[in-house]
Amino acid sequence: MKTDYSKIYIDGEWTTGSSDSQMKNTNPFTGEELVTTQAADKSDLDKAYKAAAKAQVAWSKELPQKKQEILEKVLEVMQENKEFIIDWLVKEAGSTVFKATAEFGVSVNILKEATTFPFRMEGKILPSRQAGKENRVYRNSIGVIGIISPWNFPFHLAIRSIAPAIATGNAVVIKPATDTPVTGGLLFASIFEAAGLPKGLLNVVVGRGSEIGDDIVTHPIPRLISFTGSTPVGKHIGELAGGALKKTALELGGNNNFIVLNDANVDQAVDSALFGKFYHQGQICMSINRIFVHRDLYDEFAEQFIARAGKLKFGNPTEEGAQVGPLINRDQVDRILKDIDATVEQGAKLRLGGQADGNVLEPTVLTDVTNDMPLAENEIFGPVAILIPFDNDEEVIEMANAYPFGLSGAVHSGNIERGTNIAHQIHTGMIHVNDQPVNDEAHMPFGGEKDSGLGRFNGEWVLEEFTTLKWLSVQHGRSEYGPFVNDTKK
Structure with missing residues (x-):
């Protein structure tokens, strides 16, 4: 060859x-x-x-x-x-x-x-x-x-x-x-x-x-x-x-949703969210863009998620156990840093990360994000997680469908039928219950709706x-x- x-x-x-x-x-x-x-x-x-x-x-x-x-x-x-x-x-x-x-x-x-x-x-x-x-x-x-x-x-x-x-x-x-x-x-x-x-x-x-x-x-x-x-x-x-x-x-592109309902298993949801957000530095069309967590579980989820994201090994992709490598070029890094700054200026809290070394952007988490902030509105395509609280099913469905994208998504619930019912109402080509959105199987239809x-x-x-x-x-x-x-x- x-x-x-x-x-x-x-x-x-x-x-x-x-x-x-x-x-x-x-x-x-x-x-x-x-x-x-x-x-x-x-x-x-x-x-x-x-x-x-x-x-x-x-x-x-x-x-x-x-x-x-x-x-x-x-x-x-x-x-x-x-x-x-x-x-x-x-x-x-x-x-x-x-x-x-x-x-x-x-x-x-x-x-x-x-x-x-x-x-x-x-x-x-x-x-x-x-x-x-x-x-x-x-x-x-x-x-x-x-x-x-x-x-x-x-x-x-x-x-x-x-x-x-x-x-x-x-x-x-x-x-x-x-x-x-x-x-x-x-x-x-x-x-x-x-x-x-x-x-x-x-x-x-x-x-x-x-x-x-x-x-x-x-x-x-x-x-x-x-x-x-x-x-x-x-x-x-x-x-x-x-x-x-x-x-x-x-x-x-996608602005993919990850929804944690108030009856979800938090440990399982955190596992899924870490993979769905940080796999390949978030540079995946199916990566999580917005993490919606019911207010009853918001603090518990945030603490676990931030603690575990802070332990991810980032940097040299050739090193054994590396989980987060570099972004493809510096333009991508600068674009994301600009959106981080703008989102913080509008009231979000930077809880982890936010710094870059060359093309490596460290795993980053922001809380108290609203659905109209730059990191929520734009496709992030990088290792930055945003946590958005919600109060009821109707509210999260409306927020999830607010933007003209519909590629992938995930819903976590302790009740399979409830989770499936919510999933049916999200306008997307692919969605997964009690899993994360980065799924691709060679025999299953892969594609999106809307933009x-x-x-x-x-x-x-x-x-x-x-x-x-x-x-x-x-x-x-x-x-x-x-x-x-x-x-x-x-």
Whole structure:
């Protein structure tokens, strides 16, 4: 498997990008340069899309067992290079070893699910209102899919589009995030190449958003754009794609709720909240953004949560037992510190943390937060927890639904039916009772409502996204066309 990632990958060849600009890839904790890549420009993107379109024609007709065989080989290559992939996730994405290992594991599950897709491209035969007619419905590949991968879970969130796209007979062009060009893109070129994927079916263009970001969407060849990232960028992609009548699969930002009702088990709720808030430094679309705690349990929950958050090991992600590593870049740190200051100015109490060293922001907790303060209104995307009190179920439901996001969430209650009833009333694509919101299973529908995205990933639901249906009817006898019938033989 190739390990030099200084070039882009087009039509089965590692080639130097044509842009005048270079992309320097650095370790977010140490600042060490990992690799520098000559960036791709619009001409490279055009070559990648044309190569994908040409290769996809034959791939769409390939036998399902051949597609499955390639994906199974991809799985072998991944397993053989597990430690190599984990190492890259740690040094490029700022992942702790725990997070990188978990990300690898969930990626394996995604791939295993995708290996079944070539044999799940099922259609239907349906009756007709017309005598002698048979209606057939075929499930076909779309063609070429453009994939824009994020920097927070780059390997997992790229493969969840790549694997099903390839499995269902499509070709792909991937533009990874500028902070994670290897784990979000170039690693896959290396892996699929080693697995024997035919040339042209997978292409990786490492380039700046300002140079090729719009073009990967507006280029005439791709019929679907899969994007995971922020809501503002997702809306822009949706506008561009809509203008060309392209499909989109968008998994965007969240302002996820964690609700602790007055009959909840506090110890269990604190366990869940610590993981759901601080896993991967809170840089997860599903991470807890607002922790709502019933006033009867507020002080007890706050004391336990603050005490345990203060014991989290943060800093160097390579150290054994590290729980909180660096944010991806300094801009993220400065953005969060600004919101912390503004929230404190409006009356919240800083109870833990609030300081940063380089890109490492220590675990931070604020209490006495209200639902209209900056840290409650904005997606935090960092290791900062805010605790908001509430007095009754109706109030917390209203506060939880106050913002135009709906990705994930959690409700804790000693009464399963009560917790489930509350969960039903939260406008979100995913929600979990007596658990935390960072859940992803390869066979379950993953996606959000409102400003948190469009479409669903995983399992049979991604099959719906990455394929298209064709109605083909067959008239077995002669049709009657009323006054248009040829009566010359009468």
